[in-house]
Amino acid sequence: MNGDVVSILTMAKVIQTAVAPVFLITGIAATLGVLSNRLARITDRARLLDRKLNNSQDEELKDHLTREMRALLKRSRYIHVAFSMSVLSALLVCAVVMVLFVSHLYTLSLGVTLSSCFIAAMLLLICAFLALLAEVFLATRSMRRGMIFKDIGE
Incomplete structure (x- = not known):
């Protein structure tokens, strides 16, 4: 077989390998959409309460509204953390795809780098x-504390 044909077939395998992380990026993007919607709802509620x-x-x-505002602030902090970690995870997955291609183009052994990036991405996504x-x-x-639906009986 010609060297160019082998190289093209090898590149095709690299592209196939890169498809799984790309699907993961799509999943992370969906998660970011959910987080954005939750943060928007929290923000809208906080503006109304303000x-x-x-x-x-x-x-x-005023005391009741202040307590609810504090709860919303705590919730927004968790959403901020989740959003930040999701974005960092997506960036690391992008780095995995990039390193896959770089390792093929320059015939470098970057298995440890690939594995480390992917493990870090998964840890961030878990967090x-x-x-x-x-x-x-x-x-x-x-x-449950009665901040919402306080007039509805069980």
Whole structure:
């Protein structure tokens, strides 16, 4: 076989290998969409509460609104952490794809680098999902404490 044909076939295998990480990037992008939506809802709710807080003269209502604002702030912090870790994970997955091609083009042995980037990406993604789970727990705890649906009986 001609050397160019072998090189093209080898490049085709590299492209096939790079497809899995690209699908992972798509999944991370979907996660970022979910996180963005949750953060937007938190932000909208915080703006509404801020307007109510500034217009209210009732101290009891102000205390209630302040508690809910604190809960929203905690939730937004977890979303921020999850968002940051997801983006860093996606960047590392992009680096994996890039290193795959660089290692093929320059015939370098970058297996340890590839593995390290991929493991770090997965660890960041795990932490991002844990932060999202913590935010969901905070949201449901707020509902149970009566901040939301307080007039609805069990």
